[in-house]
Amino acid sequence: MIQNLLKNFILLFFIFSLAEPVLSNNNPVLAKYSKEIKEIKSILINKYNVDHKYASEVLNSIKFRQKTLDSMSNAVERKATWERYRSIFITKSRVNAGIKYHKKNHKILKEIENKYGIPSEVIVAFLGVETNYGKGTGKVKVLDSLGTLALKHPRRSKFFKAQLIYFILLTYDNNLNYQNLYGSYAGAMGAPQFMPESYIKLGVDYNKDGKVDLWNDKYDIYASIANYLIRKGWQKSRNIYSNIKIKGSYEDEIFKNGDVKTVPITDSKLKKIIIKKELEAGKKYLILLSKKNKKYKLGYKNFKVIMSYNPSTFYAMVVSQLSERIAEENEIF
Numbered sequence: 001m002i003q004n005l006l007k008n009f010i011l012l013f014f015i016f017s018l019a020e021p022v023l024s025n026n027n028p029v030l031a032k033y034s035k036e037i038k039e040i041k042s043i044l045i046n047k048y049n050v051d052h053k054y055a056s057e058v059l060n061s062i063k064f065r066q067k068t069l070d071s072m073s074n075a076v077e078r079k080a081t082w083e084r085y086r087s088i089f090i091t092k093s094r095v096n097a098g099i100k101y102h103k104k105n106h107k108i109l110k111e112i113e114n115k116y117g118i119p120s121e122v123i124v125a126f127l128g129v130e131t132n133y134g135k136g137t138g139k140v141k142v143l144d145s146l147g148t149l150a151l152k153h154p155r156r157s158k159f160f161k162a163q164l165i166y167f168i169l170l171t172y173d174n175n176l177n178y179q180n181l182y183g184s185y186a187g188a189m190g191a192p193q194f195m196p197e198s199y200i201k202l203g204v205d206y207n208k209d210g211k212v213d214l215w216n217d218k219y220d221i222y223a224s225i226a227n228y229l230i231r232k233g234w235q236k237s238r239n240i241y242s243n244i245k246i247k248g249s250y251e252d253e254i255f256k257n258g259d260v261k262t263v264p265i266t267d268s269k270l271k272k273i274i275i276k277k278e279l280e281a282g283k284k285y286l287i288l289l290s291k292k293n294k295k296y297k298l299g300y301k302n303f304k305v306i307m308s309y310n311p312s313t314f315y316a317m318v319v320s321q322l323s324e325r326i327a328e329e330n331e332i333f
């Protein structure tokens with residue numbers, strides 16, 4: 001009896017080990033997406049030379065998270081007013097913590113600022129908004145969030161499919177344990193919350209220890225943010241935005257199609273509608289924050305560069321304003 005069982009067991013084991021890993025057998029929840037998974041696997045293997053077995057193993061480990069899909073549709077940028085959004089990010093405690101963080105890490109920050117030309121307070125402001133200065137880097141398994149979004153997001157699955165592929169490649173090339181990497185619900189990683197594509201393409205191994213560590217290494221973290229901004233077109237020693245005053249009769253006009261957006265505007269149009277002010281050179285944008293309270297600013301190229309990090313007008317404005325508060329170094333008590 002026992003011998004028979006053992007025989008059967010060995011036989012079964014033999015059959016399964018011979019068979020090519022079939023996702024639908026191992027993970028029934030994923031079976032519905034076998035076509036997409038096959039396509040992802042083929043890109044990993046053929047385009048990026050990832051080992052066949054490794055690709056199958058990782059993809060087969062994806063666990064769907066409904067919460068990830070829910071969080072995507074409830075992101076604060078999509079619902080809050082400017083006043084509400086600002087009150088979440090520009091708080092006494094976040095400003096004070098930023099000033100302290102800036103002082104504490106001054107030496108490394110200045111080294112990076114001198115090398116890349118990105119103001120240290122801007123780097124710190126990104127960290128403040130993204131992860132409360134590196135404290136909250138996310139608790140969701142990156143594989144599960146990206147797997148869920150790549151296979152199930154109704155509109156952006158193409159983008160997330162690419163991110164999933166880069167994530168698997170990142171773990172493969174750097175010998176990282178994919179079961180052990182945690183990030184935001186949307187798959188952003190480390191203190192600066194880089195998506196896998198940015199991590200691979202723009203991450204910097206500044207301390208030259210052979211890996212880009214965006215969780216623990218401050219040199220790598222600061223240099224990667226700076227490099228990101230430079231590559232997106234940051235203009236050194238230029239402003240991010242400024243305050244302007246638009247003539248009353250034009251205020252309604254600029255808001256006629258709503259608020260929460262950043263729209264290009266020509267110098268000639270600007271000259272017509274603002275109350276006298278010298279104009280800086282370069283491209284300009286009207287930053288429309290609140291139609292109700294008639295809040296707007298004038299943005300420059302660097303504002304758009306910040307928006308490349310997160311394509312939200314509110315996001316870019318809180319990063320800018322937090323950086324100003326940190327630069328002032330006046331703690332609020």
Ligand SMILES: [Ca+2]
Pocket residue numbers: 204205206207208209210211212213217220
């Ligand atoms: Ca490193």
